[in-house]
Amino acid sequence: MRELSLHILDVVQNSLGAKASVIEINIEENIKKDLLIIEIKDNGSGMDEKMTKKVMDPFFTTRTTRKVGLGIPLFVHAAKSCGGDFKIQSEKGKGTAIEASFVLSHIDRAPIGSMADTMVSLVAMRPDVDFVYRHCVGDQVFILDTQEIKKTLQEVPLNNPMVLDWIKRFIEDNLKEINGGA
Secondary structure (H helix, E strand, O other): OOOHHHHHHHHHHHHHHOOOOEEEEEEEEEOOOOEEEEEEEEOOOOOOHHHHHHOOOOOOOOOOOOOOOOHHHHHHHHHHOOOOEEEEEEEOOOEEEEEEEEEOOOOOOOOOOOHHHHHHHHHHHOOOOEEEEEEEEOOEEEEEEHHHHHHHHOOOOOOOHHHHHHHHHHHHHHHHHHOOOO
8 A cells, every 4th residue: 555544544444344433543753763653443343362363364354255355464564564563452342453663764664645534534434433543743742532523513423524624624734733834
């Protein structure tokens, strides 16, 4: 995948398939340590140890529409080919957490891409799910919490086009700010 945001979208779709109602997406860009960490946690159905190992295999999928499942293996490859690592922890009935790390300055590291588009797609698709997106660049932090937005909007659905447009601008503006206004 050309952008890391697409890997995030793929993993979150797995979380949604596991019936998660709360999904946390954490991105940390640590310039001093030259490290990028992407963490995705959910409260979905989780997996046992055997299944957790199987999802790392590109020739395994739970889908019936095809015989390969490349999402996680491609994310693993992206991290490891850029001097990073990949970890997955899951517990049946409790949820799953994945962490992909990258050398931030690695020449082959894909760009993060449009997290605004990724988050808007997720919220539009599943306004019933609570998404918490946290992005940290150095000591600057931005958080989008859809549960807080729902409280403010009350009866207005999150997938209302005007709300989605506001969410996109809110993310873009805040990412620009934590990246030094660039």
